[in-house]
Amino acid sequence: MKSVPKLIRRFVGILLLSSILIVLINFIAFVVLMASYIPDKDASPYNIARETGKALQSSTGGNYVLSENMSAKLTDCGAWAILVDNNTLKVTWKTENVPSTIPNDYTLSDIANLSVGYLDGYPTYTGENEYGVVVLGFPKDSFWKHTQPSWDYSLLSNFPQIVLNVLFINIMLILAIYLIANMKLLKSVKPITKGIQGLSIGENVHIPETGVLSEISVNINHTSDILQEQKKQLRKKETARANWIAGVSHDIRTPLSMVMGYAGQLGNSPSLSETERKKATVIVKQSERMKNLINDLNLASKLEYNMQPIMKKEENAVAVVRQVVVDFMNMDIDDRFPIKWKTDDKLTVCNINADKDLLKRAISNLIQNSITHNENGCAIYVSVSTYNNKCIICVEDNGIGVSDEQIEKLNHTPHYMVCDTNTTEQRHGLGLLIVKQIMDGHSGTVIIDHSEYYGGFKTELTIPL
Missing domain, CATH: 3.30.565.10 (Histidine kinase-like ATPase, C-terminal domain)
Structure with a gap:
């Protein structure tokens, strides 16, 4: 039964190929999706905070001035900015759009928290300035910050191997689920293919009419019954034909021998005329041809129906x-x-x-x-x-x-x-x-x-x- 393993290999191959394609398509979709949401280098909040820190300059009279380009960029981003003095830890400069809930005094602990987290719900990012720390605040729904990142180093170093193992386990699980779900179908295919092979060589086929392919099994059994009945009727006709030919051949031999014998005597009789003797000779010749024809017909019939032993x-x-x-x-x-x-x-x-x-x-x-x-x-x-x-x-x-x-x-x-x-x-x-x-x-x-x-x-x- 080479067809059943071949069918199973085909199913498994399609399953594995589909699984690999699905994983690959999902991975590509994930990369494309993440790329569309990750800001480019110029729009990164960290870079904007560093650029703001560098762009903020001190002017005469102890005031601070931010360049027009940087101010326009902050406006486009909807961000606000403050400068916390290194010595006093007080706000010494801020943009006009700073929310009123933002405090003016800070501690070192506050600075540490806002640099990695939020300030009053606003995602904040810091930039260096020679006079203090520049703090940029963005709209509350603009960025998400992971405030407590802490990963085991071995997890990071073994991450590629972990991903491959998880992928392999997933494929094996999918394969197992697929085989279990199609087990009944595979069991139904084997007797059907065996039955079809039996029909091709004339065997009497009867396969169980159960399973998801029971309708096909019923049709194969019905076809087998029809073929067997036709074979039986054909065998009866062949036997009757062979017996009839053998019987006729046997019944003709005796009268034909008599015809040939009497015609031979007439052909040699001196009491008959030359014309009559020639006619008798023709009768003998044609009777001999008829005898040979009967013998050939009988032998051909025996050979056709395997009645002549070889x-x-x-x-x-x-x-x-x-x-x-x-x-x-x-x-x-x-x-x-x-x-x-x-x-x-x-x-x-x-x-x-x-x-x-x-x-x-x-x-x-x-x-x-x-x-x-x-x-x-x-x-x-x-x-x-x-x-x-x-x-x-x-x-x-x-x-x-x-x-x-x-x-x-x-x-x-x-x-x-x-x-x-x-x-x-x-x-x-x-x-x-x-x-x-x-x-x-x-x-x-x-x-x-x-x-x-x-x-x-x-x-x-x-x-x-």
Whole structure:
């Protein structure tokens, strides 16, 4: 079940990626947000307080003067300012907008408190001046000051590691919550994927109809029931068809043998005229063709429904093919269909795991196919070779051949049925079908094509060594 772990890895990957993106987006948003609220260097209250302390100058008569630029800047900020004398700790100068609640006398403790905190609720900041301390006060809702900062140094030094640990723990918690929340879904996916795989190979599937994906489970079970019923009905039809073919073949053999026997006697009877004897000979010939057709039909049916046992054992393909070739040579009395043995003399042994009788039948069908389709005679070329750990048996001829369209049909039409309207001897094409079925039983292949060297018809059988 490779699909379930793959699905889980996909879910987990999406979860981790989403978590990392969320953290990253939050961090960027936090930085942008903080940057929008943190004042720049020129607007910092600390810098303004230091600048005010430097800008405040003493004039004649013991008065103090603040530059116009600095006064305008304080006005823009809504801030007020006072100068506390170093010696008397009294206010010796202040701006016009100083609130009335601001005292004029201070102690060292007051100065220490206002430098880090507030004065009457106003956030205050100090600046150095040669005559005292300049205190700037800003509106109450302008700044927030942390009045008692105190941090353990080890906390600050270990802060990056702490952040990483917290981030890792958060991701693990999110992952755990995600897996727990989707556990039922993951449990439902596994039997469904197993059921679909079972359907693809024709198994009877029934998976529990529970969980969040129960509707899919119901549909898969229903589909399995339909497929099994169709398979059962198809098996009945195939069995009935095979039994019918076998029964008809058996029932026809006896009367056909009688027809052939009596027709043979009539063909040799001296009491009949020459014309009548020729008619009897035609009856014998056509009866022989009918007998061969019945035998081919019966064998094709048995091979199609696996009723013909295939008894495989190690055979020398060169010897088997040579024996078939010799048998056909002995039958060709008038030498109208000479057979040429084109196998390399060095190749004497080519062992394959095969049923000898069925292999001989396949080679015989190919040679007979060349004979049947070339009434005016032709040369037949037979060869055995090996390539890429496979045994290749090739039967070619230099006869009339076939068209490209017929080649395409012979390679892709499952039944090879051919009806030649231009000849009285119609061809059923079962010979090539039987060859293909025999090769299927041997895990081999059949390739039908034009003969490149001889110009006729070519059939190539490939069987694993």
